[in-house]
Amino acid sequence: MRRWCGDLTLNDVGEDVRLLGWVHRIRDHGGLVFVDLRDRSGLVQLVVDRSSLDASTPEVGELKPEYVVEVMGTVRRRPESGVNPKLKTGWIEVAPRSIRVLSRSRPLPIPVADPEAHPDEALRFRYRYLDLRRPEVLAKLVFRHRAAKVIRDFFDEEGFLEVETPMLTRSTPEGARDFLVPARHSPGCFYALPQSPQLFKQILMVGGIEKYFQLARCLRDEDVRADRQVEHTQIDVEMSFATPADVQDVMERLMCRLFAELLDVHLTLPFPRITYDEAMRRYGTDKPDLRIGLELLDLTPACRDCGVRFLEQAASAPDTGVVGLRLPGGAGISRSEYDRLEGRAKELGARGLSWVAWSSSGIRSSFGRHLREEAARTLLGVAGAQMGDAVLLLAGRWPVVRQVMGQLRLKVAALLDLVEEGWRFVWVTDFPLAEFDEETRRYEAMHHPFTAPHPEDRHLLATDVGRVRAWAYDLVLNGVELGSGSVRNHTRSQQEEVFRALGMSVEEQERRFGFLLEALEYGAPPHAGIAIGFDRLLMLMTGSANMREVMAFPKTGTGACLLTGAPSEVEPEQLEELGIRLAPRAIRDPEAGESHRPAPET
């Protein structure tokens, strides 16, 4: 019977055990050799007395790191002086009777046994199987598994059905770019990989499933970020006859359960709610980080007669203003730090960044003499600043200055160490249904076009879609958008109304979503749902700086898999079969570099 290395304890002393695992580290003292043996459960120390090892077993000196071995031996108590309290199994050791090598290993391209090592991420991708052996990497996959188990148990207990939806589906050109898959039986036609199972889960509601969930793979051909991958997993949920409060209640209890079981953290329910408008006004973002106490200030009235021309101008024009942010202890911020903040502000679309600081040596500011002393005092007073504080100011068009200051709020909070510990969930509600896209010069759905309008605003759909609130809600944790959901249009007429308000012609509606509109004519129940980014949630729960850390096989910023070399060119015969000919610009120059393909064996 095989035993796990990491599970052996003093209770096993005297037991004869069979261990299977990898050679983690070897400490060869000549006559006595210590070998740390590792399996999924952890480490145990083998002690080999060269003089007493069975003659039929290979010389222990043959062992190298990452060899796979079978060990038969006896568990024994370590001598008092040999106890290692840093190790879970530090009170015992195994005296092998035999060690059999099951598999050898070449010298390692990246270290496995060094917890301090931080090999280049490209190498970690390429040798992911070695990277996965590192206990800290494995621990995140174990965490992920346990989270998935809690989620499935929870939804099962709540009466939900897990239903799988297709990976080969229909392209819906708005929203994210689709990954396309050529269809052999229909030359010139393509499937799309799902950006989300949105339409299928609504169809499931029409199909009478009533309560659906899925750990759904979603694929979007967009550029990656630290918290975004081309492939990700969503906790996808849809409920018939449900109000937003019903959906929120279920998700709150799920979060509660996950945090309790995995982190022993006990969340307070219900989570606070904030409207989109209020979030934008107070935090300059639709995903406020409530761990930060600072809020944006409207300094427009205080700037009307301050002596600084551009502030006065911004304060008097109709759609511009001055937004401020008090920085507790900000008087100590260096000029170069302000320059960095201003650089960030400009990158985000602001014209510049101003500041007023009040220290024991007086008031100084980025305005020099232009800002009258009295006006400076007024500004500091309105902002509620104390001596030692500073105030940031941004002047310009309203939505822009709020959003930029919202980003600066995050920057300075990190800089001044003003981010409190904890898990601050918040529901953001009453999003606009549509927003004006400057590029296409028309309104587009902010969430997706199946979202129902807020019942109080439905009458505005035809006349003023920009003012219609969506019946939608986002779940935000510590400033990260975990997911969003909404009540859906469940009648054909209401869905058509929304499509029309978004400028979609009847022909287009019919062509792209005819099957949905038709389904809504056959007794579609009212329904609402939500989708939570599973990887993002795990990233936060495990304190990972990057989503790749919680995925077994993540992709690079260009969507490449460095392990397998995907994407790759294909055989001409494959293209021929699909009726596809490459455009000249798509034909790779063999000289141009084989960059992300694994190099041949040397």
Add this chain to the structure above:
RNA sequence: GGAGGCGUAGUGUAGUCGGUUGAACAUACCUGCCUGUCACGCAGGAGAUCGCGGGUUCGAGUCCCGUCGCCUCCGCCA
């Protein structure tokens, strides 16, 4: 599509206002020694076309141009 950072033995880094350095250090690797180590220790050894291509120069890891890869950010992400 744009901005920035990084790329030097297997790995992680130093060297980067051009030259007296023979490209250094740690670790891993190889050889030897060692019976209580646990990031074992000690002694010795081998290992680098300084990402790739071009250019400037008497001379380039170092400067310039291009290119590839990874990371972060902007755009993008219904």
